[in-house]
Amino acid sequence: MTGRTRFAERLRRLREHSDRGSGALALLMAAVLFVVMAGFIVDTGRAIHQRELAADAAEQAARYAANHISTDALRNQGTVTVDAASCTSSVRAYVRATGFSGADADSSWCTQVSGNTVSVRVRLTYTPLLLAMGSGNVTVWGNATAQAVQEQ
Template sequence: MTITRSAQHGDQGSVSLLLAVLFAGAVLLAGLIADTGRVLYANADASDLAGKAARAGAQQIAPASLRAGSPTLDPAAADAAARAYLDRHHIDGTITVAGDAVTVIVQTRITYVLLALSGRTGATVTQTRSAVALRGP
């Protein structure tokens, strides 16, 4: 006994169309996951760089203030140390020294790989971190 389908049902190719739509959706979802992961990684990296640069700056105590017994932050040395840290990591940033606090703002641009197909080219990640020079042991 042989079973044959008649051409009257009109469903030839419907599975192929469904698979094509599902595949396109899977590619977009994979792109969303991959590019979102890249943005999250860049966010964490920028935060880490800004924090470490701020700490490097906050460690710059003026030698004369140490000898006088009242340690204070050397603003020029703090700015230079924070900038040198960012330069070693090939990243630009804004450094502000106010009193005993050093604030570093790092901004990086992430270019999308798969989501570029959707028309969006990328994202900008900005992180701000501060460090304060403390007195005492």
């Protein structure tokens, strides 16, 4: 057999088996795509849930802070006024009692106290389940406003 016929024979064998393993590669690529899509869907749903949880905690913390009224203003002027001095500590106490981390509770505060109205901001930090990138932690905020009302 000449060198030319050996080369032609090798070339023919390569052409017959050139698609070997291509099915495994396609399956591997499909599996990676599936995991990425599943992670995106799961983590997006978790992010929505955590934002709702932060907003709910902010609403409850605002109500809790609005319950702490100034007794001096009520006795002396007969008006219901939120105690501005204890507002942030009330919000932090509620957030801590809810089960949020200490760092999240310490980063929550009263943004505004005006008469019988209180506005609060609550922080919630969580870690995505599948697609943790960079530091891995994501921070969401909840904001809410509540009013203290004097019943007649």
